[in-house]
Amino acid sequence: MLEGKSALVTGASRGIGRAIALELAKNGAKVAVNYAGSEQKANEVVEEIKKNGGEAFAIQANVSSDADVKDMVKQVIDTFGSLDILVNNAGITRDNLLMRMKEEEFDEVIQTNLKGVFLTTKAVTRQMMRQKSGRIINIASIVGVSGNAGQANYVAAKAGVIGLTKTTAKELATRNVLVNAVAPGFITTDMTDKLPEEAKESMLSMIPLNRLGNPEDIARVVRFLASDDANYMTGQTLHVDGGMVM
């Protein structure tokens, strides 16, 4: 499905990004596995891809650093010779009630979750415009659509990502670079493992499909958006949340 394509997945050492990297590779794409600090975890993802006959390498970069991002994108293009798919997945949470939220908590989340998407998108644009083809898939969040108490920073960043997705889609449409977002609901990863049990219970009661999602539920939708099956879609945000927000 993605044979001959090359992909960069940010934050692919763990959780959803890891599942996306594995899914794209399983479908034939060469994958650059980005991470911030978890070198070993990233190497494990690369090993798993290679074990299954795929091509991949791990690359460290902090997505909120312009210099890091530029180096990373250059290295991916030098290694693979092209860059067809970018998945902006890296993200963090620093939850707190608005009243208690510190300026640093707000800034940190915006830097990684929103500015990181801007920097990485900007860095790949030149290559994709040259190729006259490309796919950018941004991992937003359903709370970027609905709002969520305790996550003012995160929600602002994710709503920002949805807006950025639409604008990038409009700017790059004539160059056949398609830009879409996926808004996951409640997915079991390290990010959500740290939530208290009551919070998980109350989340579950809001999910019509009555189960938490797993990273593969998101990865398969990303694979669809990266494929030729999604040729006529751009600027959209797909809710993959078990029906939480309709």
Add this chain to the structure above:
Amino acid sequence: MADVFERVKKVIVDRLDVDESKVTMEASFKDDLEADSLDVVELVMELEDEFDMEISDEEAEKISTVGDAVNYINSIQ
């Protein structure tokens, strides 16, 4: 090697699909050659390839006419 203007002209004619006679030193990309901002960004990228050089974003923003591009390239080479 053809002179810089001729090479720039060829890139423009190929890329923007305009009549050669319209491509003068004074011609403005946006007003005379019907290029949108993205066309200009792409043209700059093609000129980088043609002349094997890098044009920074700051310099690229100053390029609005064919002459601007030719003069910039001449000043570097």
